[in-house]
Amino acid sequence: MPVIVLEARDFTSPLFLVRTLEVLTSCTTFSIVASLEPSELHKNVSIHNHTNTFQLFSMFTWCFFFTITLLIHILSVIQFHSLIPISWKNLTMTVAVLGALMCFSASLVFPWIVMDHQRLSPSSVTAAVAAFLTFIAYSSESYILQTQTHEQRGYMGSVPGLLKIVQLWGGCQVIPLVMEVVCGSSSKVHCWQQSVSCVSYGICILMSLVILVVILGDFAGRCLLPFDRFLAVFSLTGVLFYVVVTVICFTKILQMQDPSVKTENVNLVIMETVLAIITLLAYTVDLAFSIKLLCDRT
Known part of the structure; x- marks a missing residue:
């Protein structure tokens, strides 16, 4: 089968240009960050572990989306995506929106937590600017895809689809936070609370991935239950789990009023609480859409 390449005018389309920008900025960002010397990052021992965890989180974000965007870009150029057994419109929308959210988090985490504000270097500042440009690029692609018709956007371009992307983003964000809180907590009560939180987060992330696989693989018709149910x-399961997690987070904030508790842990718990509330709202609104869909069909 001959390989079909885009026409010349397609190489100047907004979608082609913005994906090219995504590849360039994400590659530039993780390349600069990987080349930074330890002296250009935090040297404070008390937050050294935080620096490593969140630096790895940021690096993974940029590398992952660089790789998957490059593959999407190449497949789009050679028009080979029709041979892949994946819903292409849902895949591109998911990568664009999730990439915007994840890169937004990384562009905040890296300058705020990882960079040494007392010893800023040109390389670290350049990396922070490139990280922000990566977020802008993915946001631009999300906007371009949202301007397409509903058939072109697919399910992930609808409000329930976007809410599911937010749910997956929220679950991914709490992973480094929970790791840091668990490592910095020695209380048996906190360990029990974190165990419940980890199980809740893990189940919700797993469910999000299952839903994503079903939608991208067009397996909705093969589910044992009707897809809307x-x-x-x-x-509903996500709402219940995140209600539990949110209550635990507020409980930990109250318990951390003790002056002996590390300030860094308090800040991390507050960040976890904010993310839990945002994700809980996403699940709640998504549940409302699901109930409305069920009622309309009955």
Whole structure:
């Protein structure tokens, strides 16, 4: 089968240009960050572990989305995506929106936590600017895809689809936070609370990935339950788990009023609480859409 390449005018389309920008900025960002010397990052021992964890989180974000965007870009150029057994419109929308959210988090985490504000270097500042440009690039692609018709956007371009991307983003964000809180906590009460939180986060992330695989693989017709009921059960389960997590987070904030508790841990718990609330709202609104869909069909 001959390989079909885009026409010349397609190489100047907004979508082609913005994906090229995504590849260039993400590659530039993780390349600069990887070349930074330890002296250009935090040298304070008390936050050294935080620096390593969040630096790895940021590096993974930029490397992952650079790789998957490059593959999407190449497949789009050679028009080979029609041979892949994946819903292409849902895949591109998911990568664009999730990439915007993840790169937004990385562009905040890296300058705020990883960089040494007392000893800023040109390389670290350049990396922070490149990280922000990466977020802008993915946001631009999300906007371009959102301006397409509903058929071109697919399910992930609808409000329930976007809410599911926010849910997956929220679950991914709490992973480094929970790791740091668990490592910095020696209380048996906190360990029990973190165990419940980890299980809740893990189940919700797993459910999000299952839903994503079903949608991208067009497996909705093969589900044991009708797909709309399956989504409703998924949303309800997420709401219940995140209600538990949010209560635990507020409980930990109250327990951390003790002056002996490290300030860094308090800040991390507050960040976890904010993310839990945002994700809980996403699940709640998604549940409302699912219930409305069920009622309309009955």
